[in-house]
Amino acid sequence: MxxxxxxxxxxxxxxxxxxxxxxxxxxxxxxxxxxxxxxxxxxxxxxxxxxxxxxxxxxxxxxxxxxxxxxxxxxxxxxxxxxxxxxxxxxxxxxxxxxxxxxxxxxxxxxRVFGLNATSAARRLYLSLGFQPEATLYQCHAVAQRPPDGPLPPGAALRSIEASDFPALADLDAQAFGAGRAALLAKLLDVSKGVALVRDGRIEAFALCRRFGRGHVIGPVVASTDADAIAVVRPHAVDKAGRFLRLDTRERDGAFFAFLAECGLSVYDTVTTMALGGNGIGAPKPGIPRTYAVATQALG
Ligand SMILES: CC(C)(COP(=O)(O)OP(=O)(O)OC[C@H]1O[C@@H](n2cnc3c(N)ncnc32)[C@H](O)[C@@H]1OP(=O)(O)O)[C@@H](O)C(=O)NCCC(=O)NCCS
The missing domain is CATH 3.40.630.30 (Gcn5-related N-acetyltransferase (GNAT))
Incomplete structure (x- = not known):
């Protein structure tokens, strides 16, 4: 049942x-x-x-x-x-x-449709259950270093996330994730610090950061462009410089991944995002929000 x-x-x-x-x-x-x-x-x-x-x-x-x-x-x-x-x-x-x-x-x-992130030890098990590989997720972590300052993307301003931002964040996250998960997001906000990128009074990107494992994790990060994703992650990386920091991303090429290197974050491990019964994670489309960093491997 x-x-x-x-x-x-x-x-x-x-x-x-x-x-x-x-x-x-x-x-x-x-x-x-x-x-x-x-x-x-x-x-x-x-x-x-x-x-x-x-x-x-x-x-x-x-x-x-x-x-x-x-x-x-x-x-x-x-x-x-x-x-x-x-x-x-x-x-x-x-x-x-x-x-x-x-x-x-x-x-x-x-x-239901099921999604998961498979370690190499578990990949064969999930394949035999019918899960299909969709993407590689790169677990990046290290003692963070302070990234250099950078300009904000055109028309953008940054601010801390407030409780009243919740509906906008839940909507952005659902667009990127492909399914609503407002209940999870509400609980993540209780334990996270959040940075929002605002244009014309609208939140267009955000990044949460919370205690996890050996230090802190940044995620989820939702944005429509590498530049916006970098802008919301940078304040967290600056804040955590000198401390253990983790971010799991599917972005392997491009400016966002290069920025992670500037924060001192390197790939420690890779896992495979897999799904059973879904349409799959489509190729990123310009202007459409996507998940630049997952909340955790278990939560997606
Ligand atoms: C991945 C893990 C959960 C598998 O647990 P397990 O109880 O050994 O798995 P099972 O015995 O049910 O095996 C399932 C399948 O994987 C195969 N398999 C399991 N371990 C294997 C290994 N070391 N090498 C090759 N195949 C293996 C089994 O042969 C079986 O294949 P089959 O269904 O085709 O017969 C376990 O290795 C583990 O806990 N690893 C560390 C944590 C981890 O990576 N968890 C997965 C998170 S996504």
Whole structure:
């Protein structure tokens, strides 16, 4: 049933292990935190707390309560969802755990279009489930350096985001993302600093920045041109100079990527954006807003 929460324990026998599936909302944060640290993911307990506010999922636990698997899904508008936080503990990998969890969360989510960002370890699993590769996402991070000052794009002014900007931001984000996700954006705004680019009284680009993992992450960033995207990211990069900063982007060529290098951000890893049942991320169109940086790999 759509959106049904796992209330009764589901038992999975795997090799010599008997695993119990539990609603992720019932699992203590410190257990989830230890689980993601086990595969060297940088999430803090607070990052898990945020994900639990905006998504649902399951955890597989062994007989003594140790987590060995997790998977989440994040509902958006227009029957779309992203899937993320798919992790199998190293000792139980390649036994079919992740496939079982994927089947479970997709059934829980009901008929939808699904999107995700696949690590190289997970790519084959998602391909075998019918997901199609759409784009490469570049995870850029480093201790940031202060970028040089630059002129604002013609006709543009920058200002901090205010609560009253929410409808305009949600609309811009939905155009770029391809599905509305106002509920997520509202929660991101609660924990982020935001910069908006305004022309003729209208917000045309924005960038949010918040604590995440080892430092701060900039995202989402929505803009229609490289110049506008650079303009909204620059104040965050200046603010975080000398500190650990991350930004995940699909822009590999052009001025925006070159600007990331000026901030000291280099590509640490790449993942593949994949979708099941969607029309795909089309080629960027001039003048149409697009996502220059994702909120996180799990949220898109
Ligand atoms: C990616 C990950 C979740 C896979 O979990 P898993 O429980 O080992 O996956 P499964 O056993 O269900 O395997 C699913 C498929 O991938 C294949 N596979 C799994 N690990 C593999 C490996 N190391 N090399 C080659 N194929 C592999 C399996 O053979 C299986 O293929 P099939 O469906 O064609 O038989 C796990 O490796 C992991 O947690 N990695 C670290 C975190 C991560 O990258 N998560 C993915 C986020 S998108």
């Amino acid at each position: 759509e959106g049904e929460i796992v209330t009764k324990p589901t038992i999975l026998h795997l090799d010599s292990f008997e695993l119990t599936a539990t609603d992720i909302a019932e699992v203590p944060i410190e257990v989830l935190h230890a689980h993601s640290i086990g595969v060297r993911w940088p999430h803090r307990a607070e990052d898990w707390q945020f994900l639990l506010k905006v998504g649902r999922g399951i955890v597989l636990q062994d007989e003594i309560g140790r987590p060995v698997g997790s998977a989440m899904w994040f509902p958006y508008e227009r029957d779309f969802a992203t899937i993320g936080m798919v992790i199998t503990s190293p000792r139980l990998q390649t036994f079919g755990t992740a496939r079982w969890m994927m089947d479970h969360v997709m059934q829980d989510a009901g008929p």
